[in-house]
Amino acid sequence: MGKFNLCQKLAFLIFSAAVLEGQGTGAEAAEITSTYTKIRLQDCSQTEPASKEGTFGGSWECSGFQGQKVYVAEGDLRMFVSFGPSAAREPAAAQTLPNFNTINETLEWRLRDGVAFATILRWFPTLDDSGKTGSVLIVTQLDPGGAICQIARIDAQANKNANVLARNVADRLAGKHDCSRGPLIEGKPGVLH
Template sequence: MASPFLIPPLFLAISLAVAAPALAENSSTYTKLILDQCQQEPLDPEDELQGGVWWCEGYGGMPVRVAEGDLRFLVSYGANAAEELAASQTVPSFNTINETLEWRLDASGMPIATILRFFTDLVEGQKGQVLVITKLGPPGQICHVGYVDALLNPDANVVARDVADNAAPGFVCGEEIAPAFGLTGDDARE
């Protein structure tokens, strides 16, 4: 005779699955980076390479600093955005940025990273597109954590979200180097 205290394993597994709340997942929300609608800092007449600095409002009112100089854009976040490592990071070639900024939010709704498409000038007049994943964190921990070639990877947005969700939280700005994820130009030449 079976003990009345033994619960069949299948019944237990089904009971726990039904009783356990569904795990919340990270999600995305979007804001616009339309520089004509942002606050521009006065230009420094002595800085010949500076194209401008703009302060835009991001998700939840977070400041977004966009700087352009020498035909390259640099984007950083937070009240001290100008001092963050992200303020000095860009992609290697001349570039412009997309107007849509994707914010990755953790299960509690806290922004943990952003994904922004950079349009690049490559050799021989070719154009490229790179998704730049930037970690958001406390002061000193806002930096690029990865890059995804948006033209070589048909699932580039999925790859970038995975990097934002899984690599960004543990990434240590200033100690680690942001790698390329997914297919790269080297893969295309093989």
């Protein structure tokens, strides 16, 4: 290889280190992607019927990403959505918006290296007696054992970039949020004030 002076050897070592670092050591950031499933109550198993007095509309168990359990319930014209093997007992099963509301059927799952760690679901709260509705994205962290809860709410009409905000908060906070604090309001509060 011929003779190298000290500067050439140092340059070679720096170049070699840079090449090895570029090849990765397994410590690089995980790949985050999204996938989507549908919540269609007619395709779900009803686990509890509506109450006779009409305040509880029933509950359902649906299948989500890779067969994960999705719990959906309706009570007093408000929806509740939770996840996991004990979904009905997780904090998310008791969380809803204060106004009467419904949910969208498209459920976004945030995946880190193919493993779901959060969901994003659009909710439609009633704004007034005229029947007008708002649009709110709710981010839920998927941390079983008492920590599946809503971590953020984004008014999708007040924020042009609501989907980006929802994904960013999911990627940043899911798995770290203390459920006892309740969900954060991200972006302009709009109807969430």
